[in-house]
Amino acid sequence: MTVDPPLLQVQALGKHFPVRGGFFRRITGWLKAVDDVSFEVKRGETFGLVGESGCGKSTLGRAILRLHEPTAGRVILDGTDITALDRSRLTAARRHMQIIFQDPYASLSPRRTVLQTLLEPMEIHRIGTPRSRREKVLELLDIVGMGPQVLHRYPHEFSGGQRQRIGIARALTLDPKFIVADEAVSALDVSVQSQVLNLIGRLQRELGISFLFISHDLAVVQHISHQVGVMYLGRLVEIAPAADLYRDPMHPYTRALLSAIPVPDPKRRRKRILLQGEVPSPLDPPSGCPFRTRCPEAMPICAERRPLLRPIHDGEAPHQVACHLH
Numbered sequence: 001m002t003v004d005p006p007l008l009q010v011q012a013l014g015k016h017f018p019v020r021g022g023f024f025r026r027i028t029g030w031l032k033a034v035d036d037v038s039f040e041v042k043r044g045e046t047f048g049l050v051g052e053s054g055c056g057k058s059t060l061g062r063a064i065l066r067l068h069e070p071t072a073g074r075v076i077l078d079g080t081d082i083t084a085l086d087r088s089r090l091t092a093a094r095r096h097m098q099i100i101f102q103d104p105y106a107s108l109s110p111r112r113t114v115l116q117t118l119l120e121p122m123e124i125h126r127i128g129t130p131r132s133r134r135e136k137v138l139e140l141l142d143i144v145g146m147g148p149q150v151l152h153r154y155p156h157e158f159s160g161g162q163r164q165r166i167g168i169a170r171a172l173t174l175d176p177k178f179i180v181a182d183e184a185v186s187a188l189d190v191s192v193q194s195q196v197l198n199l200i201g202r203l204q205r206e207l208g209i210s211f212l213f214i215s216h217d218l219a220v221v222q223h224i225s226h227q228v229g230v231m232y233l234g235r236l237v238e239i240a241p242a243a244d245l246y247r248d249p250m251h252p253y254t255r256a257l258l259s260a261i262p263v264p265d266p267k268r269r270r271k272r273i274l275l276q277g278e279v280p281s282p283l284d285p286p287s288g289c290p291f292r293t294r295c296p297e298a299m300p301i302c303a304e305r306r307p308l309l310r311p312i313h314d315g316e317a318p319h320q321v322a323c324h325l326h
């Protein structure tokens with residue numbers, strides 16, 4: 001039996017920012033926003049990436065697309081090493097990987113109509129004829145549930161949910177294989193959130209697009225994700241198939257995040273785990289396990305040795321955790 005290779009392979013990816021100080025602005029340290037992160041996304045699947053704000057998940061999404069230049073590691077998309085491409089080949093490869101932002105209002109030009117916004121990527125990449133581009137725009141609007149009457153309207157004339165649909169349509173213009181959705185529903189009302197989540201789920205199923213779906217909210221990624229990765233201080237601390245992670249979270253940080261999600265069934269309700277203290281500064285992370293200063297189950301070894309991300313059991317999509325308890 002042949003196994004389909006993953007669409008995206010992220011291998012030991014790092015993004016470190018220099019910290020400068022003193023009169024000569026010399027480098028005095030490094031902020032490891034993303035450190036030694038590895039995971040895979042299969043074709044037509046969604047990888048949910050969760051963690052508190054500031055944990056490095058947006059930086060990771062941008063480093064994968066090389067919107068931030070990675071400091072270490074490799075990103076392989078459909079067999080192409082994205083991290084090794086020169087500028088012109090990277091521009092050509094960009095059509096296969098797109099991003100949807102949290103705030104569609106900020107990412108859409110206020111002076112461009114919907115038609116101009118959706119035509120632009122095809123014009124830049126010189127795809128199709130004027131007629132076929134316009135047909136594609138109408139097709140994209142139909143996919144995201146909008147009609148031709150919006151073509152000549154400007155972003156300020158739409159609601160937040162409608163603007164996000166336009167942002168999604170723009171991400172689809174070049175038929176990408178992979179999309180990073182960065183907090184794509186966080187700014188929307190709950191009812192609009194579920195409509196946009198349903199739309200993303202439908203795109204993934206019907207168009208076979210793979211998503212990296214980034215959110216600070218574990219409840220949001222639950223139903224849309226095949227795999228979920230939990231990030232803390234720039235590193236992945238747990239990766240598992242979504243059903244496994246929500247049924248049997250292994251890392252104390254994941255357990256704490258999950259305990260905050262309201263469960264309607266009183267018999268299944270989890271005891272709320274309140275995390276103590278603030279997230280430590282990534283400029284000066286704790287020794288050993290980066291979560292130890294907030295972990296209710298910390299042991300002496302946790303201050304001495306950093307736990308590595310290891311599979312708990314074998315399988316095609318193993319449950320992996322970085323914790324000395326396991």
Ligand code: SF4
Pocket residue numbers: 251252253289290291292293295296297298299302307322323324325
């Ligand atoms: Fe807690 Fe130790 Fe596990 Fe870190 S390694 S999560 S401190 S028990």
